[in-house]
Amino acid sequence: MKSLKLYASGRHFIFSLLVFFLLFAAARIPAYADANANNNDASAAAQELRHQKQENPVIGMSDLPQDKLAAVQKTPETSEAMPDTASDKPAVDNADKTDAAEKQNTDAQVAVNQPESSQYKNTPSPLGISYKSNETAVKAIDKNINLFKDRIRERFSIWLERSAKYIEIMKDVLKEKNLPEELVFLPIVESGFNLNAYSRARAVGPWQFIAGTAKRYGLVIDWWRDERKDPIKSTGAAADYLKDLHGMFGSWKLALAAYNAGEGRIMKALKKTGAEDYWALLHTKQIRAETKEYVPRYIAATMIANTPEEYGFYNLVYHEPLEYDEVTLNSPADIEVIAKCAETTVEEIRNLNPELRRWSTPPNVPNYSVRIPAGTTDSFVANLEGIPAEERFSVDIYTVKKGDTIKKIAGKAGVPVGAIIAMNSLSGIESLESGEKIKIPPKGKYHADLDDKMTAKKASYKKTAAKKSNKKAAKKTSKKGVKAKKTKTKKA
Template sequence: MNEFDFDIPIVINARVEQFVECFQTTFRERFVTWLARSQKYVPLMKNLFRDHGLPEDLVYIAFIESGFDPYAYSRSKASGPWQFIYRTGRKYGLKVNWWVDERRDPEKSTHAAAKYLKDLYERFECWYLAAAGYNAGEYKIINAMKRYRTVDFWKLAEYRYLKRETKNYVPQMIAAVLIAKDPERYGFTDVEYEKPLRYEKVRVPELTGLSLVAKACEASIEEIKDLNPELQRGVTPPNEDGYEIKIPLEKKDLFLKNFEALQSVEKFQFKTHSVKAGETLTGIARQYRVDLEPLLELNHLKRTSRVSKGMTLLVPLSKDEEIRPRVAKKNGRRKDQALTTPPKIFKKASVT
């Protein structure tokens, strides 16, 4: 092995060899899937890590965290390729709400992971301890170091204090780096790699549907969703005009041309409704005179789903008619009060 092929320390011991063999045999099928997917994201992630002054080989931590899956979600509610929990994600600038989960965004979450790893390295001055801290939390590693009076990860792993997951984390990372950088050497010769992620960005108005973006790009809705996994509701978030969205590479001019033309025929199709105490999905659908099924589909709900006070729902609106929701009766008669016409949101997109 040429040490200059790696930019993080590589120790090959019995634990590392155990996981190399495990990835080659027991978990081979899963590892092939991860390898195939890795090539979609590794070039982007390496560039971002390089920009942050970090060793590029650290991107293979995402191998162990999620298999490079933007939609990975753990039992501890960690999300995205870098498996941020809500609190840590927010600390490093990732927005998570009903509309977006930026932990799923490969670019934004990689920036956050780079910042976190950089902070961990500044604390521990050792990439193995930094990686262990990424898994267990820095204070767990600090307490282990104090308890056993050592800064050697391999010695810490001999004691019971750290969980098995953390003890395995560093040797798994090293095994993943070894295989990913030379897969043929380890018998992975049948991998059908995904194409590297390539895109450009445009800014669009609030609540712009991904279906409209797809039409403007003359691309499939699946391709646009794949480029923007952080968008949880199929639309850009409200109250955020000029939201930056990703589109296929070399589609910018086509998008701008078509988007401007489409805005004259595509009208605002959604309204937000904040659920009040005692309201039901059926009642909300009746209030806005819409069928229940599209309301459920738009919000990824089932007929048996319950809504709670303060929840925000998207309500599908007619393209051509003003919606006049039913209101309570007054003096024995039901009065209709016109819903304020939603503002026209499909303004001209700007480019970044």
């Protein structure tokens, strides 16, 4: 009986001990599972980070999704130090591992909370412009970086892609003029590299010249052509202008500000404020808001254009660089004829010669160089020789009738007066004789461009303003007459 009791007691003890171990093991399994899951998550996150870095060298921990970033940052309490088999480094002990984990957490937190301005501190600024020690400059540039990469990202991507078509030929011009090549990115902020860009101030082309400045620097603007749209000729003029401005101010910041606002306005602002630097002018009211944004915008655009991936611009589809042959015509020719001889489209010839405003090359010059697709010179010359000179250029002839004026003829032809004047080299004040032959645009080939429309709008506005002014003057005169009559009546 006693032995049975001892046996039962011993079995009860073993059973209790077994239950204790089972409960202990059950309590440890979730912790082990969590630790193992955390290790797997951290490993997967680290692997993804390594994979993304291979695809994009500038990616950091802050670019990972939050759940994967948390996995990398978390250090499980139950994990053990493992040897770094990928390198010859020895395994770290627990104390070193804790320090490393804390540093990793800190670095990741810094990457997440890092302000925009410090993210791009290693990107060089263009033209050697120093700004990083100037808080005003840093804020202005960061503001425009964010504008381009966030608010107008899609539009800015189009500008970057389009720029590739013209950058190399423009750089060649800048090199010839001994100017910094980084000035080639100025058309990004001027026009987005749109050769046909037209502003409210009637500035035209990639470098946005107004007519007066363009003519001063040798660009031709007449009824037949507008060389502000020519990517090569306009770059030459812009280079000369920028060189003069830099010589005038001795600073690229002020030279760029003057390119935007005009040299007179910048000189006046410097004189009034006593400032010696562009950044100092940002705190004054002496320059417009547009000019205050202009230099920071150029710096921001150039920084992004030089390293677009660093600012999140991936998979850009750049345009092919501009290539062409050039041929000289000894007589005017329609664009349709040029396209036919070059065995291409009218659209392609217009794209290669954006300065041409009309249906043909200018007839008021003895010869004219046109661009045609690369590699087509031989076939072009052969095809052109097969077309008689009188069939290359289209023009209609109008015989002047009694009582006709330039204005009346223009009305009959459905073209502006300027077209008749330009095609016949008239001054506009001549009296026409009956039977005289006048050249007019061929039917259906004249199309008003933006400048034509703006000129017509301006003329209409002046006419309306003159009518209003005449009405006011007439009212004043009639009132004076009434007052004079009343005065005479009283005296009588």
